[in-house]
Amino acid sequence: MRIRSRIFGTYLALGVALIGMTGAMLYDTVGDEALAGVESRVETGARVVAASLEGWEGGPDEARLDAGVDALAAAADARITVVSAGGRVLADSEFDGRALAALDNHAGRAEIRAAAASGGGESVRYSRSIDADLLYRAVRVESGPWDGAVARMAVPLTRVSAAQAHARRELLTALLAGLVLTVIAGTLLARYLSAPIRELQGMARRLTEGDLAARARVDTGDELADLAMGLNAAAAALTEQMARTRAERDQLVAVVEGMAEGVVVTGPDGRIAMSNTALRSMFSPGGPVEGRTPIEALRNPEAADALDETSAPGQVVVREVRLTWPVERVLALHVTGLAAGGAVGVFHDVTSRKRVEEVRRDFVANVSHELQTPLTTLVGYGEALADSVADPVRVREIAVVIRRQSARMSALVRDLLDLSRLESEGFTPELEVVEIESLVRELSESWAGAAREKGLDFETGVEPALSARADRRLLYQALENLVENAIRYVPKGRRVRVEGRRVPGGIELSVADDGEGIPREDQARIFERFYRVEKGRARAGGGTGLGLAIVKHVAEAHGGRVELESAPGRGATFRIRLPE
Template sequence: MWLVIGVGLLGLFVGASAVLAFRVSEATQRRESPAVSPAQPVSDDVAALLSALRSTSVLLGPDGEVLRATPDAYSAGLVRAGHLTHSALVELVDRVRRTGTSADEQMLVPRSSVPGSDRLALEVRIAPLSAGRALLLAEDRTNERRVEEVRRDFVANVSHELKTPVGAIALLAETAADAADDPDAVRHFAASMQRESRRLSALVQEIIELSRLQAPEQEVDFVHVALDEVVAESVDRVRVEADARQVSIAVGGDRDLHVLGDHALVVTALRNLLDNALRYSPEGTQVSVGVRARGDIAEIAVVDQGVGLTAEQQERVFERFYRVDHARSRETGGTGLGLSIVKHVAANHGGEVRLWSTPGRGSTFTLRIPLADADAAHTQSAQSPAPHGAEGEDQ
């Protein structure tokens, strides 16, 4: 009997020891391994590591569920309702799990489920992790892709635009050579060559100017610029053309306003607006230039009485090489770059250019640039308000 009792006590002791050893082992594992629970599917260390990554990151579970994702993964539309939203990403993750090797791929994915939405250009890398997990890293290259497309289109447009005057000059020179024994014909062709060469020179100059304005390393030494001087210089530069077209120029508005910027660039912008207005103004009409302070912004409005612009034309008028009337542009020497230059000058000065236009009533282009000293801003004069009226685009 005592033997049976002894064996029973021994078994109880062994069982208790085993349970105790298991509990100690389990506690040790909890101390050495970060806790994982449905409420916190990744450890604090892993979460901190993902937060430190500059790339958009998504940590995926064994069943493709999103365990953790950075905020930009949601804003970019990569993750929704706890899962990846794009089938191409899901397929790439599945392939990585099957092969057990990392994968890199470039892909275009819709920004949202809305038909026709913008597409994101992504560089994606997916790496397999332990326990069936996977890490997705994505770099958004959309802006770089867009810049490259713009640069490519710009080169193509420039090549096309340069072909026209160069080809015309070559043809005129050949024709003039064939008419060497006819002085009147030679003079006629020589005049045409001069006109095309001036157009070519203007085009090259504006291409250079626009390229300089768009350069990412472009730095401008801003100084106080007197708008009175800007207006006077700009009007003086177009006075001969205005007289030739029999278009008068009226100047009014606030005086002694200053902006912080580059004097030459502001003059270039205003001169382009005046060139544009004169180009589309009928004989006997008037182009008005009005300057006023509105809050801490200086506004320079150029108003013409031209043919005006449709809503569709207004949406495209600031595009490079865009022309509303190709025939008129060729006749007047327009390059299609003037308004694009105005837009970039305004942007480089922290401002903008606004357009009001109605077909048959003309257009108003308003260059808006922050004043150099908001405290010195002049109140708009009731006697000389900025003109409001009505066209033009650089063609």
């Protein structure tokens, strides 16, 4: 039930009860009062009649008495009777002459009997002659000619009930008016009292709907006003607290978003509650991540298992997760159980570290292998040499092999040292102005013979006055590697051409041949260390796969780059571009 109805109901019930009680009391009183009024009138009337009989002048003339009684009765609007001490009716305002004489003896009437005995009497009786209850009052006459007679006055009680009815009507009207007033006053009071409560209620509702600006305006100056003030203060504190919490959360989100590591948080229900951009770019979940289970969103059983398994607060699980899609990655996953349930997982991309480790492992394996081969040969030939000291021809043969293998090892070690120097941190080439024409001439003088031996055309073409700021020794080594490759891998009768020219932003040195070229699938990896196209043949030719790696490092050490253009069967062109 609404508080307004309750106040109104209570007020109305109280009003009705009060009015009812007062009404009931008044109702009785009004009845009694009316009766008392009639009684005192009859009493007074009877006394007046008795007194006038006591002061009667002359003899006891009954005719005069009856006439006098008639006059008095008419004046008093009542019935007046005078009865002798013996009970005979001497006079009556209702009867005259014969009718009067025919009236029966009244000595037995209760009021007459009482008056004759004690001076006064009263009774109520039904009168057939007027068909109503009558109130009789009798008083004894104490002196004069009528001494001992009884004077009686009677009034019909219908007057009492008429007075009562009138009084009741008035009372009822008053009660109805009171009731109407109670309803009006009750309605107003209920509205007045419940208004601040409704105001508070409205504020509470707006607060729960999220409207933190909701305030209650109650100025009744009572406890409700105090309550409103308290609520307003609480709402203000809440607003402030919410703003602070929001700012903290925004900050946290910004921090998590800004992390290079992928972050995912699961809730107590095991579903993802939060993630950052890095995580989404690692796993490309193709849709929102929040609200899904780790296996649905991440589609990686290792990661999902780790997140699902970690449930105890503070429990830490460390795992390596491999992704094959959208790109191949190795992630170090660190999952920590949360006190509130769920877990937080941090994915750290260790792909490049893993690759470096792999490259290092491969490198050591490759170097060991490359050294192992000539060393085995050397050991074998060393033993053969010990057995063949007596045969000078054999000794010479063995010495040739030993020299070749040693030179091969020496070249390998030299290339390795060059590479490690180029790769070492803080390495800077010793720059000077290098005249390209003289550099290429020197190259041609050293290698033209070897080319001719193999039946190759060796050509050079350098733009006049071309120069570069470069480390002359390194640049020479790079070009030499390219020329050496061309001579080594291009079939007899073809052509090798070294060129130098200006290009926008720098210069370009190229070594082009019209050999068999390099298969397309090998082109991307050709500059890697130890990478060779045809492993068997290259090994037979003595290459170890370090030459192009050195060329690439030299170009990059100068801030330039190396490019390969080749199509199978249509030769290969390597270009070193150096900035100005």
